Amino acid sequence: MMDSPLRDRTVVVTGAARGLGAALAHACALRGARLALLGHEKPLLDALAAALPGPALAVEADVTDPAALDEAAREVRRRLGPPSAVVANAGIALVGPFATSDPAEWRRVVEVNLTGSAHTARAFLPDLRRTAGYHLQIASLATLGAAPMMSAYCASKAGVEAFTHALRAEIAHHGIAVGIAYLNWIDTDMIRDADGYAILPELRAHLPAPVRGVLPADAVADRVVRAVERRRTAVYVPRRLRLAQAGRAALPPVVMRVARRHLPRLESEGVMDQTGPLGAGGRADQEAEGRGA
Numbered sequence: 001m002m003d004s005p006l007r008d009r010t011v012v013v014t015g016a017a018r019g020l021g022a023a024l025a026h027a028c029a030l031r032g033a034r035l036a037l038l039g040h041e042k043p044l045l046d047a048l049a050a051a052l053p054g055p056a057l058a059v060e061a062d063v064t065d066p067a068a069l070d071e072a073a074r075e076v077r078r079r080l081g082p083p084s085a086v087v088a089n090a091g092i093a094l095v096g097p098f099a100t101s102d103p104a105e106w107r108r109v110v111e112v113n114l115t116g117s118a119h120t121a122r123a124f125l126p127d128l129r130r131t132a133g134y135h136l137q138i139a140s141l142a143t144l145g146a147a148p149m150m151s152a153y154c155a156s157k158a159g160v161e162a163f164t165h166a167l168r169a170e171i172a173h174h175g176i177a178v179g180i181a182y183l184n185w186i187d188t189d190m191i192r193d194a195d196g197y198a199i200l201p202e203l204r205a206h207l208p209a210p211v212r213g214v215l216p217a218d219a220v221a222d223r224v225v226r227a228v229e230r231r232r233t234a235v236y237v238p239r240r241l242r243l244a245q246a247g248r249a250a251l252p253p254v255v256m257r258v259a260r261r262h263l264p265r266l267e268s269e270g271v272m273d274q275t276g277p278l279g280a281g282g283r284a285d286q287e288a289e290g291r292g293a
Contacts, residue, residue: 004031004032004033004229005229006028006031006032006033006084006085006225006228006229007031007032007033008032008033008034009033009034009083009084009085009131010033010034010035010036010076010080010081010082010083010084010085011028011033011034011035011036011083011084011085011086011087011228012036012038012076012083012085012086012087012124013025013028013035013036013037013038013087013089014038014039014063014086014087014088014089014090014116014120015038015039015063015089015090015091015281016035016037016038016039016045016048016089017037017039017040017041017044017045017048017281017284018041018044018188018189018280018281019186019188019189019190019217019279019281020089020138020183020186020188020217020220020221021037021039021089021090022048022217023217023218023220023221024087024089024221024224024225025037025048025052025056026052026218026221027218027221027222027224027225028085028225028228029052029053029054029056030053031225031229032054033054033085034054034055034056034057034080034081035049035052035054035055035056035057036056036057036059036072036076036080036083037049037056037057037058037059038059038060038061038063038069038072038090039060039061039090040060040062040281040284040285040287040288041060041281041284042058042060045058045059045060046058055080057075057076057079057080059072059075059076062116062285062288062289063088063090063112063116063117063119063120064111064112064115064116064119065119066119066122066123069119069120069122069123070123072123073123073124073126073127076127077127082127082130082131083124083127083128083131083133084128084131084133084134085133085134085135085136085228086120086121086124086128086133086134086135086136087136087138087224087228088116088117088120088121088135088136088137088138088160089138090112090113090116090117090120091112091113091138091156092108092109092112092113092190092277092278092279092281092282092285093109093150093152093153093190093194093277093278093279093282094106094109094152094153094274094275094276094277094278094282095149095150095153095194095197095200095274095275095278096149096272096273096274096275097149097272097274098151100274101151101152101274102274102276105152105274105276105277106151106152107152108277108285108286108289109152109153109156110152110155110156110159112156112285113153113156113157113159113160114155114156114159114160114163117137117160117163118163121135121167125171125176128176129171129174129175129176132174132175132176133176133177134176134177134178134179134228134231135167135176135177135178135179136178136179136180136181136224136227136228137160137161137163137164137178137179137180137181138181138183138224139157139160139161139164139180139181139182139183140153140157140182140183141182141183141184141185141241141244142154142157142158143157143158143160143161143182144182144241144244144245144248144251145244145248145251145252145255146158146252146255147203147255148203148255148259148263149200149203149272160180161180164178164179164180165180168233177231177233178233179227179228179231179232179233179234179235180233180234180235181224181227181234181235181236181237182234182235182236182237182241182245183220183224183237183241184213184215184237184238184241185204185212185213185214185215186214186215186216186217186220187214187215187216187217188217188279188281189279189280189281190278190279190281190282191214191278191279192279193275193278193279193280193282194275194278194279197271197273197275200275202262202266202271215237215238220237223235223237224237
């Protein structure tokens with residue numbers, strides 16, 4: 001990996017304290033990159049920075065706060081140099097019926113996943129223009145096929161896809177490449193927490209077999225970082241998600257049939273309660289938002 005294009009380059013990863021973000025940071029560091037780790041939970045960010053095999057900077061910042069991101073960009077620029085790659089990975093989720101969802105929690109998912117991604121791009125675009133760099137937006141299987149009980153998450157991930165396409169066309173003439181990563185279920189604390197509620201394993205059980213499984217975060221991170229090295233327009237993990245992209249127009253009727261068949265039973269069993277923010281990362285975001293209110 002010594003000949004990686006990321007060697008001696010600065011890479012920013014948001015949502016880096018745990019899960020996929022931490023795995024992405026490790027994969028970039030192994031390729032010789034200097035890491036800027038952004039997110040909540042400063043102690044975890046500091047511990048990760050200390051454990052990486054190369055220069056790393058931990059910066060506590062809320063991606064929904066443009067001023068905090070601008071300050072983070074200045075600190076990264078000053079201490080590590082202008083970024084050559086930015087990975088907009090920060091994201092949260094909740095599961096439950098839309099009709100009974102908490103409006104503030106629903107809105108927060110969209111703010112973090114969609115608006116936070118846009119704020120991240122805005123803060124670092126001057127640096128990416130200087131380095132002719134690369135911006136990667138982390139998306140999801142939910143971008144390709146919206147699922148019931150996950151309305152905020154699906155809406156936000158569909159939004160980041162549209163934002164990514166618009167941004168790519170807008171800044172290509174400045175030499176900045178923009179990509180999007182479509183990822184399946186990943187073994188993170190968010191998914192492990194969700195599996196403690198009956199509804200999400202039930203929904204996943206009715207997905208087609210190729211997209212039902214949960215993938216190790218390290219393996220996903222390695223694929224994604226290879227896409228960063230190659231400045232890919234799109235990366236699919238697993239690769240067979242390309243099939244869902246090709247057939248996405250057919251997905252809504254399929255989802256509707258499955259929902260009509262199984263949701264009445266789940267309602268009668270009383271397993272369709274709201275989960276609230278999922279995982280330790282979701283709870284950390286909730287706590288940080290409460291401190292800032």
